[in-house]
Amino acid sequence: MEKKAIAATVAVTVIMGMTFLASSELLIYADSYQSAAIRWTFALFSMLAMVIFRMVKIEFKGKNWLHAAPVALCQPCIYAVCELEGIRLTTVAESAVILALVPVAVAIISALFFRVKISRFVVLCIIVSFAGVLLTVDYSEGFGGETIGLIFLFAAVITGAMYSITSERAAGEFSPNDLAFLQCVGGGVFYNIVILIRGQWAETYSMAIHQPSVIISGIYLGLICSALGYILWNYVLTKIPAYISSLFIANGITVIGVWVGVFFRGDKLTLLGILGMILILAGVVGVGLKGPKQSD
Numbered sequence: 001m002e003k004k005a006i007a008a009t010v011a012v013t014v015i016m017g018m019t020f021l022a023s024s025e026l027l028i029y030a031d032s033y034q035s036a037a038i039r040w041t042f043a044l045f046s047m048l049a050m051v052i053f054r055m056v057k058i059e060f061k062g063k064n065w066l067h068a069a070p071v072a073l074c075q076p077c078i079y080a081v082c083e084l085e086g087i088r089l090t091t092v093a094e095s096a097v098i099l100a101l102v103p104v105a106v107a108i109i110s111a112l113f114f115r116v117k118i119s120r121f122v123v124l125c126i127i128v129s130f131a132g133v134l135l136t137v138d139y140s141e142g143f144g145g146e147t148i149g150l151i152f153l154f155a156a157v158i159t160g161a162m163y164s165i166t167s168e169r170a171a172g173e174f175s176p177n178d179l180a181f182l183q184c185v186g187g188g189v190f191y192n193i194v195i196l197i198r199g200q201w202a203e204t205y206s207m208a209i210h211q212p213s214v215i216i217s218g219i220y221l222g223l224i225c226s227a228l229g230y231i232l233w234n235y236v237l238t239k240i241p242a243y244i245s246s247l248f249i250a251n252g253i254t255v256i257g258v259w260v261g262v263f264f265r266g267d268k269l270t271l272l273g274i275l276g277m278i279l280i281l282a283g284v285v286g287v288g289l290k291g292p293k294q295s296d
Helices: 003-017 019-026 032-052 069-089 092-099 102-113 120-136 147-170 176-197 201-210 212-239 242-265 271-290
Strands: none
Touching (some): 003 019, 003 212, 019 032, 019 212, 032 069, 032 176, 032 212, 069 092, 069 147, 069 176, 092 120, 092 147, 102 120, 102 147, 102 242, 120 242, 120 271, 147 212, 147 242, 176 201, 176 212, 201 212, 212 242
16 A cells, blocks of 8 residues: 555544544534534635635536535535434444444445455454454443434444445545535535524524634634545545545544543543454554455
């Protein structure tokens, strides 16, 4: 794999893993949909500013942007709604385990529908990493979430997988900047419509103007995580097959999230948690060393 692609993958994983802190701070003042609206509005204006000042170049001339619309539709719109509702209606353990199936879903969909040849070794690495996720999950809340919540979570898994796959396939026509621009526009418009329908628009932006913590969190989530983060993520998908990159990023975020909790929130790190992270990293490193194998 290219060194630039590996560096971008690590950067995306760290950026996305650190969103836990900013999101936690934002959720003190706003509910989930208000938080999403603030995040993607900051992302939209950040992206527009970068385009206006020529820090980021986008080019839609001669391209059918509808071909890239599924990317923005899957992430951040449908995926985030399914994830938010799924987490709200289930337990932490259930949501963590089910959402960790995204790399598995990417591999299955890629193999069944897009003729991607995945080696047995890669399948083994995916299984090992998923076993690691199971060990890192805190099962103290147990299971027993609502059925509709489970449906939302599985819908999030499928949508998350489709984001990786559609972004990878759109890369032949659109640059990472183009796709990230569409995602920021899609997320900004979508979540503002949501909070407008919910009657929260004025309250949300009054909070965003007057609360310094909300502004700081919004800048990180919007500029760093969403605008810059998705430029990098889409770049990774042009260099590394979706079933590989999803394994790196999704499971890497789990590891980063655990350490963020330990260092910044005083969470306890158990022996099983350490073993789980070792398995996650073993699976990821194994795939990285073996390299992808893809049919024409």
